Amino acid sequence: MIAEAGHFALLLALALAIVQSCVGLWAGRSRDAALIAMTRSAALGVCAFVVAAFAALTRAYVISDFSVRNVAENSNSVMPLIYKVSGVWGNHEGSVLLWVLVLAAFAASVALRGRDLPDVLRSNVLAVQGMIAALFLAFILATSNPFSRIDPAPFEGADLNPLLQDLGLAIHPPLLYLGYVGCSIAFSFAVAALIDGRIDAVWAKHVRPWTLAAWIFLTLGIAMGSYWAYYELGWGGFWFWDPVENASLMPWLAATALLHSAVVMEKREALKIWTVLLAIVAFSLSLIGTFLVRSGVLTSVHAFAVDPARGVFILGILVVTIGGSLTLFAWRAPMLKHGGLFAPVSREGALVFNNLFLAAACAAVFIGTLYPLALEALTGAKISVGPPFFNMTVIPLMAPLIIAMPLGQNLAWKRGDLLGAAQRVQLSFAVAVAAAAIIAAATWGGPVLAPIAIGGGVWLIVGSFSEIGARVSRGAPSALASRLIGLPRSAFGTAVAHAGVGVTVIGLAATAWHVERIATMRSGDMIDVGAYRLRLDSITPRTGANYREDAARFTILKDSAEVGSVVSAKRIYPIRQMPTTEAGLWTHGIGQVYVSLGEIETDGSVAVRVYDKPLVLLIWLGAVVMAIGGALSLSDRRRRVGAPRPARAPPAMAPAE
């Protein structure tokens, strides 16, 4: 019964979403207070019904109701509870439902946000959100019903794909969806502005926090996915330029560009049309990512034709959403007025430079991902576009950004002074060169480019704070602390986020010093890898809740002293007869020793692959630092429209939220 109730809740949500979009559009035109209020209630209603449906599906998973086909195919009664819950979105139907849930939650929070959001804008935004929700709810109901029953119900479920039985599945997809779908808010704001024909700094001020929030989630989601792949797949790679990864990187690049162009719009009312376009593009890329992954077109153009219903439906959603919004853009954008003027060398100019390179990198990823598909569809020729292509195109497009970032931060608005900015970063530059030189000398005869790249990372970390340094050091030294406290939090946010990029750059550069050893070992054997020596102590069979494994225990030695131990295992999940490798990770500071096992032979020998990966954790820590910078910036009171300036405001004027 509860599954049917969940299905019915989805139907009600669809009906309400249609109401939300129609009434919202009408309210945006008529400015009628009752209609405006109705749009808001409809958005809350959609959210409530989708939450109910999601809860119903979650319940079916938790109690292992195998009469629901989706549960029977993707769960199992002996699975730990956390994987039962995360299994809800570990399959096609459930993950689309999660997508809609996040969408509805975002729309509801737009509906609930403080009074400062203009009513017309809010109604139009909710109308667009309602349309997207209606399209995806129709998709679920027409092609991907998670509540369909199976009769007779099996006694036991087919188990969740063992690769997905991991904490990563519990965290990664929700984070990524918060990022993907968060882009829909910026998209809706852009379309709303086009519908209304009006766009100004207030608009930008409202869009920024949503974009920033989506960007933070996307950053964390991508980093989390990368780390998950790193430890779960067992060969130590962390980024494969897989189409699925590219599908998440493209919205990230677009959202990063949008974040920066929205600053220009907010401060100077310039780049309006470009900002609107970026907002549309960012969400369109999220949708294209969903299409690529969900339609099966990735495996081959021909796989698409095997089960066309879903693919065609998503393609339809794509055409309607992207085509519709771009048509609207082509029609209305020329009517938007141009904003402030600026010289090429200025903060605005630097942000345009940033946008140019981010957009070009995004285009490179886009073309590299879709080119084989297009070529196969047009000529039938099959080619591969793999990591070498992306490394050769994206990295050169990113390098200028790394060089320019600290400089751009030090340029003034409207008309900047390149020489002055260069003077302010000369200390950072000296530190970076010194760092590169020291590393190069210490690793003489090793990789050549890596020390330079490390220098680039140091340049970013130190240079990101040079603007704060310059702002604080002006005037009397005695007031230094108070000036530091007086700086807006968003200034620290920028510095921290940029420094985070530097941290990641150092982590990536350090991959040049990763050492790999492949060998066959028996108990008692030792191998050397990097600065460490590993001894295989034992291989013992163990039994887990729904798997069996052979666990190999290694002792790690350094200069013949024991410094740690690590367990790596070869698992088999009997229900699916699927083997997995549980890599053993031993973390030393920010580096790791990574051990993965091959087949265990009958004579007790085992093939092992061992890595010493110095500084490897910086790759993901950098992303976390970026996200912290974003959160700092998000918490800046000035960013909230209508919030009074701190300190000067009387207490009666509390923030509007």
Added chain:
Amino acid sequence: MTLMRLIISAFFFLVASLGGALAVQPNEMLRDPALEARARQLSSELRCLVCQNQSIDDSDAPLAHDLRVLVRERLTAGDSDEDVRRYLVARYGEFVLLRPALNARTALLWAAPFLALLAGAALMLAGWRRRVVAGPPAPLSAEERERLDRLVGR
């Protein structure tokens, strides 16, 4: 179902090597470290044809194993890297190259990122020049100025 499983696992960032680990087996490796390093470098840019998006260096599919052995055989026989690539393309088509060769079919692909950069730069330049030509916005009329004064309470 297999396809679905592939898609799902790929979707969550996991390249679909079900159970993957330890692609290069110790017994496959060549004794000569220089030759082995070349083999590794080569195989990291060759596609495992039956996998979703993996190099033969990363995959533990049986085909990937055969190809790794084949690459090493060719190298031991004295082939250059280019010879090995040509040999594999002749056998399996260009699909096997993860780094697409530059030819008529892929010229657009390789040029695209830099065309995108150029096009973007041209657009931005055009926009900037248009704005400079258009000049700053017209100053406020007397009426607008009066309204503004009223609004700011002067």
